[in-house]
Amino acid sequence: MKILHTADWHIGKKLHKHELFTDFELFVEWLTNCIEENKVDVLLVSGDVFDLANPSSEARKQYYRALMQLRKLDCKIILTGGNHDSPAMLDAPKEILKELDMHVIGGLPENLEDAIIPVSGKNGKTEMVIAALPYLRDSDLRSANDGHSYNDRLEAIRRGIQRTFNLAADICQKKHPAVPALAMGHLFAAGSETSESERDIQIGNQAAFNALQFGDYFSYIALGHIHKPQKVSAAVPTYYSGSPLQLSFSERKDDKRVLLIDTDKNWLPENIPVPSFRKLLKISGSIEELQLKLGALEKHNHLDSLIEIELKEEHYDATKIYLLDELVTNFKTPGYEIVKHRATFQNQVKSAGDLYKNSQQLEDLKPKEVFSKLINEHHYDEETRNEILAAFDELLEEVENSEND
Incomplete structure (x- = not known):
């Protein structure tokens, strides 16, 4: 059989x-x-x-x-x-x-x-x-x-x-x-x-x-x-x-x-x-490197390839974020689609809060990550922290499965 x-x-x-x-x-x-x-x-x-x-x-x-x-x-x-x-x-x-x-x-x-x-x-x-x-x-x-x-x-x-x-x-x-x-x-x-x-x-x-x-x-x-x-x-x-x-x-x-x-x-x-019907591409680098890599993409006969772009720069620069947005908006290469983009800076000059807003989109974040970040701001002993995380996991599972009832 x-x-x-x-x-x-x-x-x-x-x-x-x-x-x-x-x-x-x-x-x-x-x-x-x-x-x-x-x-x-x-x-x-x-x-x-x-x-x-x-x-x-x-x-x-x-x-x-x-x-x-x-x-x-x-x-x-x-x-x-x-x-x-x-x-x-x-x-x-x-x-x-x-x-x-x-x-x-x-x-x-x-x-x-x-x-x-x-x-x-x-x-x-x-x-x-x-x-x-x-x-x-x-x-x-x-x-x-x-x-x-x-x-x-x-x-x-x-x-x-x-x-x-x-x-x-x-x-x-x-x-x-x-x-x-x-x-x-x-x-x-x-x-x-x-x-x-x-x-x-x-x-x-x-x-x-x-x-x-x-x-x-x-x-x-x-x-x-x-x-x-x-x-x-x-x-x-x-x-x-x-x-x-x-x-x-x-x-x-x-x-x-x-x-x-x-x-x-x-x-x-x-x-x-199982054959690959579509390619997923992750492209990272400086603005100049991103422009070169996007310009070098080759034609293909498959479903549109989906692209995730990450701008990586050493120092924070709002101009670079603007250029990234323009690069994504003006990208029109047939057979390819940019579905996600973000920016990260090795030496962030601004506050962590501002970096959070500029470098990440809401879809990048998982509820558990946000909650963990929140409780890390408080001083709990290990047992209490585990209890809180367990309660959160159960609540999250209940929310995700609520449509089943």
Whole structure:
């Protein structure tokens, strides 16, 4: 049996206000061909199907168009919700999609058996079982008796993740003995290398889960959430497939891929590179260097390349900021678009507050960065500071997931 592991589609994603709908359409077209060529039996999408909990109508249309395009193939499709997704929105059409051999697990079901999906071979017998576990929210992991300190909350979350995977393994073993099992998950594993486009989850990623706690029952663990493709140190093959598209400039050098597992051989995945449909370029230097680099850009036949520009100067000079704005405004090279620009000065003459205003835009700042800067102005002991940060992380997660209720 052949399984294709993907994750983090982030349908509806905007990269500095630039829509990536065309990029996703090209990916689905490529994915369809990839499934046909490799005779894939099962397609997995391990969370973050959408970029927003309340996606736009165009993003929803793309989702259903993609499913209908993939449905034409002889392939079972299993999707789980991620921290960006609304469980209610994903789960709404699940019964209809199930009739089309598409299984959607938006949020952790009350009965965990509903997340256990048997996969039949051509002979009609169950050849594999999949524990399709979505992103596990705080309410799925902690009880009222788990303690209130910062460290208590971290440990309760880790125990909750381990308990959920153990229970899923027990169900697989009892309901489908002697049948190989695979688990899906959407979480932050300890030691994983992140990018700029991922939200912190589970108390600001401080509750990083040690993948060795997955145990050795599952033959393969298909993870989502981390956009950089990578292997995780665990007792069984455990991988992040990564996002198929570049979702931030920090991912511009990542080699995007999907993972193909052929169970007739072994459970070690084969990398299948995803073609790059668009280039992300980061250009930095003085005004003169920026002018030269922008002038040397070559014509191409791909989607417009998106550019991030950083002016770097030794001394603060308001004139340089004006020249940077003019350079960006007058840039008209076909096939390229500047989507972000900023200025940094090594020796800032003005106050730090003025530098903050001139060198950074609002979209450059993350709420956690602003809050951390604020509490750094106060003298708290370490325990109190951790408690405040934990409370902030929980409030931020609640705000980001408020549309799910």
